[in-house]
Structures are given as structure tokens and as C-alpha cells.
Amino acid sequence: MNPDSVTETFAAIKLEIATRRWSGVPFYLRAGKRLGRRVTEIAVVFKRVPENVFGLGDGAELGQNALVIRVQPDEGVTLRFGSKVPGIGTQVRDVTMDFGYGHAFTEASPEAYERLILDVLLGDPPLFPRHEEVELSWKILDPIEEFWATQGQPEQYRPGTWGPHSADELMARDGRTWRRP
Amino acid sequence: MIVDLPDSTISRVSKALVKIREEGGVVALGRVLTLIIATNLGHEEEAIEAANEASREHPMRVIVISTDDEPSGRDEARLDAQIRVGGDAGASEVILLRAYGDIAADEEGLVTGLLLPDAPVVAWWPGKAPAVVSESPLGRIAQRRITDAAAQSNPRQSIIDLASTYEPGDTDFAWTRLTLWRTQLAAALDQPPYEPVTSVEVSGAADSPSTLLLAAWLKLQLQVPVKHDLTTRATGSSGIHGVRLHRPSGPIELERSLVNVATLSQPGQPTHDLSLPRRSLRDCLAEELRRLDPDSLFGNVVKTGVKQLRDDQESN
Numbered sequence: 001m002n003p004d005s006v007t008e009t010f011a012a013i014k015l016e017i018a019t020r021r022w023s024g025v026p027f028y029l030r031a032g033k034r035l036g037r038r039v040t041e042i043a044v045v046f047k048r049v050p051e052n053v054f055g056l057g058d059g060a061e062l063g064q065n066a067l068v069i070r071v072q073p074d075e076g077v078t079l080r081f082g083s084k085v086p087g088i089g090t091q092v093r094d095v096t097m098d099f100g101y102g103h104a105f106t107e108a109s110p111e112a113y114e115r116l117i118l119d120v121l122l123g124d125p126p127l128f129p130r131h132e133e134v135e136l137s138w139k140i141l142d143p144i145e146e147f148w149a150t151q152g153q154p155e156q157y158r159p160g161t162w163g164p165h166s167a168d169e170l171m172a173r174d175g176r177t178w179r180r181p
Numbered sequence: 182m183i184v185d186l187p188d189s190t191i192s193r194v195s196k197a198l199v200k201i202r203e204e205g206g207v208v209a210l211g212r213v214l215t216l217i218i219a220t221n222l223g224h225e226e227e228a229i230e231a232a233n234e235a236s237r238e239h240p241m242r243v244i245v246i247s248t249d250d251e252p253s254g255r256d257e258a259r260l261d262a263q264i265r266v267g268g269d270a271g272a273s274e275v276i277l278l279r280a281y282g283d284i285a286a287d288e289e290g291l292v293t294g295l296l297l298p299d300a301p302v303v304a305w306w307p308g309k310a311p312a313v314v315s316e317s318p319l320g321r322i323a324q325r326r327i328t329d330a331a332a333q334s335n336p337r338q339s340i341i342d343l344a345s346t347y348e349p350g351d352t353d354f355a356w357t358r359l360t361l362w363r364t365q366l367a368a369a370l371d372q373p374p375y376e377p378v379t380s381v382e383v384s385g386a387a388d389s390p391s392t393l394l395l396a397a398w399l400k401l402q403l404q405v406p407v408k409h410d411l412t413t414r415a416t417g418s419s420g421i422h423g424v425r426l427h428r429p430s431g432p433i434e435l436e437r438s439l440v441n442v443a444t445l446s447q448p449g450q451p452t453h454d455l456s457l458p459r460r461s462l463r464d465c466l467a468e469e470l471r472r473l474d475p476d477s478l479f480g481n482v483v484k485t486g487v488k489q490l491r492d493d494q495e496s497n
Contacts, residue, residue: 160287161290
């Protein structure tokens with residue numbers, strides 16, 4: 001990497017939707033280059049149960065249930081929830097219920113760009129954003145970019161990790177942590 | 182099935198894992214944790230074997246990072262990977278990473294791309310452990326950190342050092358090896374007469390960190406004078422030799438004179454022969470993986486018990 005570069009390679013953002021339906025539901029997005037793994041996922045992380053019904057010992061904590069939609073690679077859906085470990089003790093361990101798209105059809109789905117190029121050739125537009133959408137996206141992001149440009153060099157992170165320290169702080173402010181994809 | 186990936190990269194390894202999963206069906210489903218084993222070149226197999234057997238109880242992904250224990254500094258950066266699944270890996274999948282040169286220094290970068298999504302991470306140092314495990318690159322990403330004081334160059338000192346470096350989540354096999362002893366002692370005190378223990382004697386091999394921990398545990402729980410003898414008795418048995426709990430009506434003695442059998446003698450009762458073998462690596466690992474929350478009793482024993490025991494000895 002060029003040591004003088006001020007180009008950002010990582011971004012993390014918290015969004016909220018100002019409607020009654022989505023109030024209290026934060027959306028955390030993050031994207032970056034040279035992170036731990038190449039992966040695209042949407043995860044719905046459910047709230048913890050308010051009370052510890054199982055009376056687990058000190059330090060023991062129930063995990064958070066999650067519904068993970070794996071967009072790429074290894075397309076599929078995973079539901080993650082706590083389950084009692086067999087035996088006399090009361091211990092709860094997180095287990096997964098897995099749907100693998102590739103397994104259900106024993107036929108690999110085409111790579112993302114294969115579909116796009118085919119659609120270009122066919123002149124089929126639904127997979128491409130319209131110019132209004134692109135314009136609007138930049139209208140939202142341009143002020144952020146302009147602000148960042150005044151801040152000098154962005155914070156560094158080591159390749160192969162899940163981003164800079166400040167991204168963890170963003171989550172820590174809300175008492176959360178990023179899940180490991 | 183063993184897949185060799187000589188001179189490879191982490192992204193190639195993770196692609197190979199997905200491919201094996203596609204071809205072999207259910208291989209990668211239902212893993213509950215990632216176990217990282219940090220070891221040295223040539224010492225991998227014993228740890229892998231223990232992990233494979235423990236995986237029957239805890240299906241997991243095992244990542245073994247094997248580095249040169251005396252890096253010469255001239256080695257070319259190179260990563261040799263091997264993936265073992267199915268018959269060669271018990272109920273787990275084993276990813277063996279042999280790292281040479283510069284690449285070996287970045288342990289965190291090596292494993293990050295291979296950790297299971299969401300699942301807890303346990304790090305295990307079967308050999309030499311870093312000075313402060315919770316601050317080491319692997320220790321920081323792990324929820325539980327398992328070391329083995331008996332494998333350090335000075336086992337007793339490493340237990341004493343643990344007192345200052347302990348962080349919740351740390352654990353040591355020297356403690357896990359005690360579980361059977363603690364069970365027997367607690368059971369012996371559960372029977373009448375319910376008299377208080379007045380003093381305790383613990384004896385064991387000089388190189389056994391478990392003896393120290395057992396003495397510290399008894400000190401912490403009973404708050405009575407604890408004498409602990411370190412012997413190099415030529416009985417051939419290593420580890421703990423015996424415990425004597427003094428009570429007004431007579432002592433309770435739990436003595437291991439044979440390799441796997443201990444004798445329990447109590448006043449007014451016939452002597453019992455109990456099976457008390459030295460615990461295997463597999464048993465210790467499986468037990469530690471059963472609980473993924475911090476072992477707070479172990480924390481109290483190393484932080485408070487060991488100190489109280491040493492203060493006692495100094496004042497005598």
C-alpha cells in the first residue's frame with residue numbers, strides 16, 4: 001500500500017430508520033478490503049432474553065440467537081440458537097441449523113458477474129441500479145466523503161483482521177460487538 | 182481424507198474447505214467451537230490426536246498452527262497447509278498450518294480467515310505458552326485459553342506467575358488433572374462425623390504443579406494450616422502422591438501409592454481402593470471444552486489460594 005494514500009478501504013456505519021415500525025432497530029453496515037475473509041452476509045441478531053431463566057452459574061451467558069443470510073460465498077441461511085447440552089448439568093450451547101443452497105440443488109449457481117454479463121447481453125435491467133438511485137446514494141454519501149477528506153489519513157488496520165479499532169468502538173458505544181462472519 | 186496444500190495461502194485453504202464440504206456433504210455442519218492449537222514443528226500429532234478424541238463430545242474445527250520454536254530468521258516465508266476430514270479427523274475437521282519465516286509471526290492473521298462464524302474460540306498451548314496468554318495475539322481472540330503448566334520449563338513458577346497474569350477465561354491443565362482428587366476429597370468430607378479439618382498435608386512430586394494447586398485449593402477453602410511436601414520419592418509415580426486431612430477423630434488419608442490406584446483410609450472405616458489414574462490429555466481437553474465461561478474457582482485458587490499458601494510458608 002502507498003504510505004501516503006488517503007483513500008479509505010474500510011467503512012462501518014450505523015443507520016436507523018425513522019419510522020415507528022423500525023424504531024429501536026439499528027442497522028450496522030461494514031465493508032472493507034483485505035478483511036479476514038471474503039464474505040457477504042446479512043445477519044439479523046436477535047435481542048437477548050431479558051431474564052436468565054436457566055439460572056446459569058456466574059459468568060455463564062446465553063448467546064444471542066441470529067438468522068444469517070449468506071449471500072456469498074457458500075450461499076445459504078443459518079439459524080443460530082441455544083440448545084441444552086446433554087447430561088445432568090444445565091448448560092446451554094449455541095448450535096446452528098443450516099441450509100446450503102448448493103446442497104439443495106447439487107448444482108452451483110452462476111458467479112455474480114456471470115449473471116450480470118448475461119443480463120447486459122440480453123438487455124435485462126432489473127439487476128442494475130437506475131441512475132436516480134445512484135444519484136441519491138451519492139447525495140447521501142458525498143457529505144461524509146467530503147468530511148473525511150478533511151481529516152487526513154484514515155485509521156490503519158492490519159490486513160487479515162476485521163477492520164480498525166474505531167469500528168469496534170462504534171459497536172461498543174451501543175454495548176454490542178460485531179459478530180464474526 | 183487428507184488434502185495437502187503445500188506452499189499455500191489462507192484464502193486457498195478456505196476455498197478448499199468449501200470444496201470439500203460441497204463434495205463430502207455434511208462435513209462442515211454443526212460445529213460448536215473453533216479450537217486453535219499453537220504448537221511447534223514436530224509436536225503436532227499428540228495434540229491433534231487428543232483433539233480428535235475430544236471432538237466426539239464437542240464437534241469442532243481444529244486449527245493447528247505449527248511454527249519453528251527457534252526461528253533462525255533466515256527462513257523464507259512459507260505456509261504449508263493440510264486439511265484432514267472424515268476418518269482422519271474424528272468428528273472434527275483439522276486444518277494444520279505449518280508456518281515458516283515472517284508469516285509465522287502473524288498468528289492472528291493466519292487464523293482469522295479460518296475461524297467458524299459466530300462460534301466461540303478456544304486456544305490451547307500444549308507446549309510452551311506465551312508469558313501473558315490473554316494478551317498474546319491468539320489469546321486476544323479466544324474466549325478460553327488453555328495452558329499446561331506441566332509442560333513449561335519451570336512448572337511451579339509458571340503457576341505462581343499465573344497469579345499475576347490471570348484473566349477470566351484462562352485455565353490450566355494442572356488444574357483439570359485435579360478434578361478427580363477434588364471429587365474424592367469432597368466426598369470423604371461429606372460423610373459423618375462432620376468435624377472441622379484442623380490441618381492439611383499434601384505431598385507430591387517436586388515437578389508437579391498440580392500438587393501446588395491442590396494445596397492452594399485446600400488452603401483457600403478450609404483456611405487451615407496447609408503443609409505441602411515436595412518429594413522425589415522413587416515410587417515411580419509422578420504428580421500428586423497423597424493428601425492427609427487432620428481432624429480430631431483421626432486423619433483422612435488419600436494416598437496414591439500405585440500408578441492408577443489410590444487408597445482412602447478414614448477412622449472407623451475399612452480402607453477403600455479407588456481408581457485414580459493420571460488423567461489423559463483427551464480427558465482434560467474434553468472437560469475444559471464442556472464449559473466455555475470462565476472458571477472462577479480456578480481464578481480464585483491461583484490468585485488468592487497460592488498467595489495465602491506462600492505467605493504461610495514464609496511465616497513458618
